[in-house]
Amino acid sequence: MKSALSFCNVSVRYRPQDPFVLTGISLDIAPGERVALLGLNGSGKTTLLYAAVGLVPFDGCISICDVELSRATERSIRDHVGFLFGIPEDQILFPNVLDDIAFTLERRGVPRVEARQRVLPVMKRLGVEDLAARPPHRLSHGQMQRVALAGALVSNPPLLLLDEPSAALDPVGKKETAELLVSLNTAMLIATHDLDFARLTCNRFVVLANGIIAQDGSSPERIARYWYPQTDNTNGQAIRKT
Ligand SMILES: Nc1ncnc2c1ncn2[C@@H]1O[C@H](COP(=O)(O)OP(=O)(O)OP(=O)(O)O)[C@@H](O)[C@H]1O
Numbered sequence: 001m002k003s004a005l006s007f008c009n010v011s012v013r014y015r016p017q018d019p020f021v022l023t024g025i026s027l028d029i030a031p032g033e034r035v036a037l038l039g040l041n042g043s044g045k046t047t048l049l050y051a052a053v054g055l056v057p058f059d060g061c062i063s064i065c066d067v068e069l070s071r072a073t074e075r076s077i078r079d080h081v082g083f084l085f086g087i088p089e090d091q092i093l094f095p096n097v098l099d100d101i102a103f104t105l106e107r108r109g110v111p112r113v114e115a116r117q118r119v120l121p122v123m124k125r126l127g128v129e130d131l132a133a134r135p136p137h138r139l140s141h142g143q144m145q146r147v148a149l150a151g152a153l154v155s156n157p158p159l160l161l162l163d164e165p166s167a168a169l170d171p172v173g174k175k176e177t178a179e180l181l182v183s184l185n186t187a188m189l190i191a192t193h194d195l196d197f198a199r200l201t202c203n204r205f206v207v208l209a210n211g212i213i214a215q216d217g218s219s220p221e222r223i224a225r226y227w228y229p230q231t232d233n234t235n236g237q238a239i240r241k242t
């Protein structure tokens with residue numbers, strides 16, 4: 001495999017009459033590479049993740065695991081991707097946690113009994129093994145996020161697209177989840193505002209601003225200093241550089 005995810009000159013708008021949210025994005029993520037996707041609210045991080053699996057219309061070319069995304073390929077391509085939605089409730093479908101996580105495997109053809117066995121080690125690593133019989137919709141937000149992440153990881157996909165995976169996690173959960181992600185031999189693109197989590201997890205940092213990739217590099221410090229609003233010590237004002 002040459003690349004886990006490739007965007008070539010991709011532009012996205014939600015409807016023909018809308019302005020472009022992303023313009024001319026080109027981005028290659030190698031197999032096993034871990035990339036943080038940063039940028040202010042509304043900069044297009046979630047939109048880029050949606051485009052990668054064909055959930056929003058786009059111009060240009062997107063490939064996953066060297067297969068070009070099209071109407072004909074999008075179903076099979078999604079089997080190569082573990083996707084975590086920013087709102088975990090959006091991807092929880094089943095009345096109990098175990099069945100919900102196991103479904104990711106069952107829809108890929110794994111028999112039910114085997115699927116239910118294979119989810120247990122992943123649930124353990126994410127600290128949700130005691131929640132197996134619980135109704136997902138009665139979990140806390142952080143517990144739900146862990147369950148949704150278990151669903152994204154359980155099939156061992158070659159590419160993970162994760163939208164704000166640490167948003168609801170406690171500090172211990174963040175550290176453990178970062179360690180878990182680093183231990184996988186999986187390419188990932190992680191949309192996040194959490195620079196500590198990004199530093200723990202990723203070694204490449206891409207910043208979206210004004211619809212384009214404004215920075216792409218290996219230094220989170222430089223990126224954070226330049227692109228995120230800072231407090232100016234002289235007058236306490238937030239500075240937003242664009
Ligand atoms: N369904 C939609 N229809 C029209 N415009 C949308 C839709 N979803 C998002 N947008 C617009 O696209 C732009 C990018 O939104 P997006 O959700 O991708 O940003 P983001 O970087 O993920 O932001 P955040 O940090 O708040 O999660 C915003 O201007 C937003 O208003």
Ligand SMILES: [Mg+2]
Nearest residue numbers: 045046047086
């Ligand atoms: Mg978002």
